[in-house]
Amino acid sequence: MMADEVSNKLLGGLNRIGLAMRSAAWGEATESGLTPTQSQILAFIAARGPHSPRSGDAADALGITPQTASVAIGALVAKGLVIKVPDTNDRRASALRLTRQGEVAARVATQWPQFLTNAMQELDGGEREAFLRILLKFIHRLQADGEIVPQRLCITCAHFQANAHSGRNGGPHHCALINAPLAEIDLRLDCPEHRAAASEVAEAAWQSFARRGAAAES
Numbered sequence: 001m002m003a004d005e006v007s008n009k010l011l012g013g014l015n016r017i018g019l020a021m022r023s024a025a026w027g028e029a030t031e032s033g034l035t036p037t038q039s040q041i042l043a044f045i046a047a048r049g050p051h052s053p054r055s056g057d058a059a060d061a062l063g064i065t066p067q068t069a070s071v072a073i074g075a076l077v078a079k080g081l082v083i084k085v086p087d088t089n090d091r092r093a094s095a096l097r098l099t100r101q102g103e104v105a106a107r108v109a110t111q112w113p114q115f116l117t118n119a120m121q122e123l124d125g126g127e128r129e130a131f132l133r134i135l136l137k138f139i140h141r142l143q144a145d146g147e148i149v150p151q152r153l154c155i156t157c158a159h160f161q162a163n164a165h166s167g168r169n170g171g172p173h174h175c176a177l178i179n180a181p182l183a184e185i186d187l188r189l190d191c192p193e194h195r196a197a198a199s200e201v202a203e204a205a206w207q208s209f210a211r212r213g214a215a216a217e218s
């Protein structure tokens with residue numbers, strides 16, 4: 001089968017999953033009374049933990065305009081799910097915090113649709129690890145092409161050391177922040193402790209990560 005034909009099949013499959021996810025997001029939005037953007041902002045604030053983000057951080061992370069973020073945040077404040085507090089780094093600016101009710105709504109918003117968790121059960125450990133590697137490659141490329149906003153990936157983190165271990169003592173990778181080996185399956189797609197590495201460092205880490213994958217596939 002031609003490579004293009006396979007690519008078309010894969011992209012068609014991805015498109016179907018994307019449609020199902022969009023439909024689930026709108027269904028959930030109708031049920032919860034929140035728009036998908038409002039749900040994403042709640043999930044984003046929750047993921048920041050104690051680091052209360054600003055409105056602009058939410059816009060950047062979700063790839064939406066500041067105006068769209070501002071309208072959605074205004075609605076969340078009006079619903080009593082989010083409050084604005086002084087930013088600890090700049091008292092003149094305000095940061096976003098979830099109320100109790102907002103924490104509950106965020107937990108609901110961050111739950112995966114049941115159809116996806118059911119489908120994930122079909123994958124065994126090796127398939128999940130392979131899937132994670134493929135996702136990382138996709139996200140890395142989309143990020144490099146400017147199609148999605150930068151994600152907080154291990155591979156682009158200043159604390160990440162690719163292929164730092166032989167594998168006998170865990171690894172093969174290493175997180176310098178927690179000073180511990182990282183297995184491939186432990187690589188994070190959205191780590192709150194992520195610190196962006198300099199571009200040449202991130203590129204070297206990516207090359208090392210990709211080389212190992214190529215060696216494993218050959």
Ligand code: SF4
Nearest residue numbers: 154157159160175191
């Ligand atoms: S701090 Fe987080 S993103 Fe960075 S290497 Fe460690 S686990 Fe990965």
